[in-house]
Each structure stands twice: as structure tokens, then as C-alpha cells.
Amino acid sequence: MSETTRAPARIRSLPSWLLGRAAARGHRLVAEALAQVGMRMMHHAVLSAVAELGPVSQADLGRSLSIDPKDMVAILNDLQNDGLVTRAPDAKDRRKNAIALSPSGKRRLIQTESLGREANDELTAALTPAERTQLMDLLVRIVQQEEPCTETGPGG
Amino acid sequence: MSETTRAPARIRSLPSWLLGRAAARGHRLVAEALAQVGMRMMHHAVLSAVAELGPVSQADLGRSLSIDPKDMVAILNDLQNDGLVTRAPDAKDRRKNAIALSPSGKRRLIQTESLGREANDELTAALTPAERTQLMDLLVRIVQQEEPCTETGPGG
DNA sequence: CCAGGTCATTGGGAGCCCCAACGATAGCGA
């Protein structure tokens, strides 16, 4: 078979298709890396978000990361069972849960951030640092199309 | 509302995350567009690939598009039921099915290609044509990392 | 003929995404 099982140019020329393929590879690499510590991409994302946003409700967490509330429950159950986050009722608003990072969570986050970086380095191995920056810029502009603003005041 | 439901910078800085978000938006846009003719992204991809590769086996199709054989069966069942492709046993190799485009499929493909283009234009609306080209180039290089060769000999 | 590989098909399952509903709570106006 000199046959090119090669790829249809018409499909390949669609950004949506390439994005899907590239995202699939990125997900695979990150998932493999995080599996070393028994975590998934979403686990790491939530852990990282909690670290940055401080004690935060599940709803805010979900909006920040575009995670479905249903999935958020499962993720936080996992993280809580592993002692990586605390889930306490918010005194000011008893509907909310205040999600915060535990000491274990801090330590785990250091690991997962390192693993995530490695995986992303491999993902973008074919790119120069400048190209990687360029890629991020382009992707941000694509993604931001669907979250027009939610402008956050600068002085918190 | 000084909504700081804003996004964790640490996660946002990961190419894998941005790729995932961008791909999700791309998939959503394309899926919405193709739903107008009762098709999904994979349907269009297969249809387009069949048009380019001519009569082709399901296995080759799957390898070209990174589609699981299991999913390929379902997709081709749909396309065949809609009369868009023909699925005939290959005379040379009776294991294979020769998938080919029907006249209806040709017409449908024209529609779906148009719809796909529109959706991708919306997806990349924030980008200049040059930036879009740049994005494609970067994505191609990321994706090609995992399909090293399949060398189609030039001098065949 | 036999062994090993490929092909289409079937099955199970994981992970991410979307929609809908529920009880509990908060905020507001009457």
C-alpha cells in the first residue's frame, strides 16, 4: 500500500478539526501524567483554581473553569476524600460550600503543576517558545469570544 | 457585582487547557451548524474523507480521521441509511467494505462544507486571516507529533 | 493445511459536556 492513509485535506483545513485533534493529544498527555498521582485533568484544574481563588463556592469554581455543576460535585468528592480540599458550609450564605485548599492539597498541587507543565512541554515540543506564546494568544482570543467580559474590578 | 468569577491564571496558562476550551467551542459551533441538516461533526468528516479518498475501506477511513472503528460503524450506518454513501463489499478483499459517495452524498457534502466553513469563520472571528493561517500551522505541528510518518513515498 | 494478521462488527467503559429537576437558602417587594 503505497496508499496514503493520509488525511483528507478538506477536513484538516478546518480549525475546528485541528483544534479537536490537538486538544485530544493535550488531554491524553496531561491525563497520562496526572495518572501518576491518581488524578485527572479536572482534578488538577479545580485544585489549582481553589489555590488561586481562595475559599470559594462550587458555583464560582464551576463558572471559572466551565465545569458542569454535576461534575464538580464528583470532582470535589474525590478531592475531599483524598483530603486535598476542605468543604465547609459558608457562614454568610448557607447555600454555599466554602472550598479551600488543605496542606495536603498544597503539596499535591505542586506535584500536579509540575506534571502538567511537563506534559504541556511535550505537547508543544515542536514549537519554539515564541510560537508557543503566539499559540496561547490566538487560543485565548478564540476562547474569549464566548465569555465576553465579566470584567473584574482591578482593585479587589 | 464585582464578579471575580474570573479564571485562574495558572490553568489558563496551560496550552492543554486552552486547547480544550477552544476545541469545545469549535465543536459546539460546528455541531450547531450541522444540526441544521441532521448531521454531526463526524458525519461531515467521514463524508468529506470519502469524497477525497474515493472508494475506501472503513479501516482506512478510521485511520485517516482518528475515528474508532466502533464509532465508524455507527456513523456509516447513519450515512448509509440516509443514502449518502454506499457500502459495498470490496471484490479484491472481501473483508473490506468499499465506501463511496452517492449523488445525494455529494450534494449533502456541499451543504455541510458550507456550514462547516461558516462555523469555523465564527470560531476564528477574532483572528485575522494571517493569524488564522498561523494558528493552523501551529496546530498542525502539534498534531503531527503523534503521527510521525505514514510515509507516503514520493517516488512511490 | 496452518499461523498470523487485517477487517467489520459488537460490547463495555471512561471522561467531558449539556439539560432538567429538586430541596434548601437568600434577597427583595408587598
Add this chain to the structure above:
DNA sequence: TCGCTATCGTTGGGGCTCCCAATGACCTGG
């Protein structure tokens, strides 16, 4: 105070993509 509306966490169902395994039919090489 009583409703009304909205949000929060939770549960349920379902769709789409991707991965792994197995089967019977078929091709190739020995």
C-alpha cells in the same frame, strides 16, 4: 410577615469522543 424570584448544591438522564477487548470472516505466507 408572606410570597416571589434567584441561587446553591445535589441528583438524574443523556449525548459525544475516545480507548480497550473480543469475535467471526477473510487474506497472506509458510
